[in-house]
Amino acid sequence: MATSGYLENAEEILSAIASAIDRNQRNSNLLSDIIDTACKPVSPHLPAQQKVLLAIADLLPQHLDERVALTAHLDNRVRLFVCSSHPSCDNPGLATYVSGLWTTLNEFVQHRKSSRRHFTTKKRALEAAGDSKTKVVGDRDDERGSELLREERALQDKFADHVYGRCEGRVRHEIIRRREQFKEFLSFLDLKMTGMGPERSATIKRMSSNLNRYLEAIANGTPVIEEGTGKTLTLYYIVAFLDRIRRKEDFKKLMIPLSIDFRNETSFDLSFYLHKIVRINESIKLACIEAPRTGFSELLQLEFTITLCPPVYQTPISLPGTPQEWKNFLRKFEKPFGMRFVDMDNIVDMLLRTYTPAQSDSRPIRYHTEIELLTYLYQTKVLENIAANAPAKKDPNSDEDLFIATSHQPCLACSHYIEHLGGKKHGMPSLGSRSDGYRYAFPWQAPGGGLENTYRVKRAFSDEMTRNICFRLKKYGVLVKADK
Numbered sequence: 001m002a003t004s005g006y007l008e009n010a011e012e013i014l015s016a017i018a019s020a021i022d023r024n025q026r027n028s029n030l031l032s033d034i035i036d037t038a039c040k041p042v043s044p045h046l047p048a049q050q051k052v053l054l055a056i057a058d059l060l061p062q063h064l065d066e067r068v069a070l071t072a073h074l075d076n077r078v079r080l081f082v083c084s085s086h087p088s089c090d091n092p093g094l095a096t097y098v099s100g101l102w103t104t105l106n107e108f109v110q111h112r113k114s115s116r117r118h119f120t121t122k123k124r125a126l127e128a129a130g131d132s133k134t135k136v137v138g139d140r141d142d143e144r145g146s147e148l149l150r151e152e153r154a155l156q157d158k159f160a161d162h163v164y165g166r167c168e169g170r171v172r173h174e175i176i177r178r179r180e181q182f183k184e185f186l187s188f189l190d191l192k193m194t195g196m197g198p199e200r201s202a203t204i205k206r207m208s209s210n211l212n213r214y215l216e217a218i219a220n221g222t223p224v225i226e227e228g229t230g231k232t233l234t235l236y237y238i239v240a241f242l243d244r245i246r247r248k249e250d251f252k253k254l255m256i257p258l259s260i261d262f263r264n265e266t267s268f269d270l271s272f273y274l275h276k277i278v279r280i281n282e283s284i285k286l287a288c289i290e291a292p293r294t295g296f297s298e299l300l301q302l303e304f305t306i307t308l309c310p311p312v313y314q315t316p317i318s319l320p321g322t323p324q325e326w327k328n329f330l331r332k333f334e335k336p337f338g339m340r341f342v343d344m345d346n347i348v349d350m351l352l353r354t355y356t357p358a359q360s361d362s363r364p365i366r367y368h369t370e371i372e373l374l375t376y377l378y379q380t381k382v383l384e385n386i387a388a389n390a391p392a393k394k395d396p397n398s399d400e401d402l403f404i405a406t407s408h409q410p411c412l413a414c415s416h417y418i419e420h421l422g423g424k425k426h427g428m429p430s431l432g433s434r435s436d437g438y439r440y441a442f443p444w445q446a447p448g449g450g451l452e453n454t455y456r457v458k459r460a461f462s463d464e465m466t467r468n469i470c471f472r473l474k475k476y477g478v479l480v481k482a483d484k
């Protein structure tokens with residue numbers, strides 16, 4: 001096929017090149033960038049609605065590799081639109097689960113409000129008596145206060161139990177997937193500890209055996225009994241113990257440097273591993289912190305509906321198949337950017353290694369969930385209605401009323417594409433701030449049909465992708481400024 005045949009699919013091929021660079025050219029610096037960004041907490045500047053939706057998006061996937069994109073149209077009722085990459089995700093099961101999330105979160109929020117009222121009243125009373133400095137608000141001699149805190153804890157546990165009732169398998173599989181590498185890390189620690197002082201090695205030993213104990217208990221489904229109370233711990237608390245270990249100063253001082261040494265040799269990263277395991281707990285906490293805030297707590301009282309967007313299958317575009325075809329495609333970069341490939345053969349080789357003809361066959365693929373969700377909203381005219389009603393909003397500068405939240409960080413192609421669709425002015429939701437500029441994914445395909453034609457973004461998007469890929473290739477020294 002001539003190069004011109006590929007120009008129509010430039011966006012998809014650019015995304016494929018970026019993805020291949022990512023997979024083949026990773027050095028340890030870049031890998032640590034990716035890990036750091038993946039572990040980044042949700043930005044504090046996001047509105048409460050977006051934060052809670054991000055938390056909820058993360059609490060929806062039932063399976064390890066399931067990706068969920070979620071949007072809520074927040075007018076006088078809540079309309080949730082959910083798109084899952086997993087074919088087993090079904091509407092009645094999802095609706096029951098989300099209703100449970102919504103109800104238990106609402107119970108927690110209403111209770112939180114009444115306990116805050118209690119403590120505010122108490123503080124005022126103490127202030128009036130001139131005694132607020134010596135008394136701690138919420139202390140033990142306040143029986144009603146302690147009761148309220150106990151109830152609040154119980155409601156948070158109820159919410160967590162509901163989540164783990166669905167997501168337990170995800171945590172277990174996350175542990176099992178890298179269990180062998182974790183064991184190798186433990187042996188590595190044993191080796192390193194022989195050259196250490198007794199105090200340091202005892203601390204490391206204690207932390208690693210606790211980690212191992214909790215991880216094994218979750219993986220095998222064996223109960224963990226709490227010392228002192230004799231109670232069997234729920235998964236939420238076992239994971240919380242793991243979280244507590246990784247936050248300790250000793251862990252940061254002693255364990256992290258060793259885990260970096262091990263990562264450089266084997267690519268197993270303990271921090272990343274633990275981060276993925278405690279993620280559901282973090283999302284539960286985020287939901288419980290943010291949901292009581294103004295902007296979200298009101299929504300919990302509204303009626304809501306859930307729509308599961310149907311999957312969209314399509315034939316993937318075909319990538320260049322021969323060295324000459326790839327070369328012709330890449331040459332296109334050189335002229336407009338005044339660049340020259342230092343080693344064209346090498347990069348073509350990498351592309352051919354990544355995309356063998358078997359991988360670029362024509363079996364149907366799905367769009368990424370973010371794109372599927374948007375396509376559905378477009379086709380069912382939800383976007384159109386939101387755009388039409390936008391001027392009627394009380395405050396046009398107020399926060400958006402449609403957000404996209406994703407359970408995973410969206411890939412670079414999706415985040416740029418959605419940006420180019422026109423943002424708020426077309427009622428388009430924004431992807432928030434979780435794109436990191438490194439995460440590429442292929443197969444990736446731009447939505448065809450109405451959405452693309454209406455918003456005419458392909459040109460702008462492919463310029464952006466071209467710039468981005470040139471930047472990456474320059475970073476690796478395979479593309480340099482052309483000689484005059």
Ligand SMILES: [Zn+2]
Nearest residue numbers: 368410411414
């Ligand atoms: Zn994507």
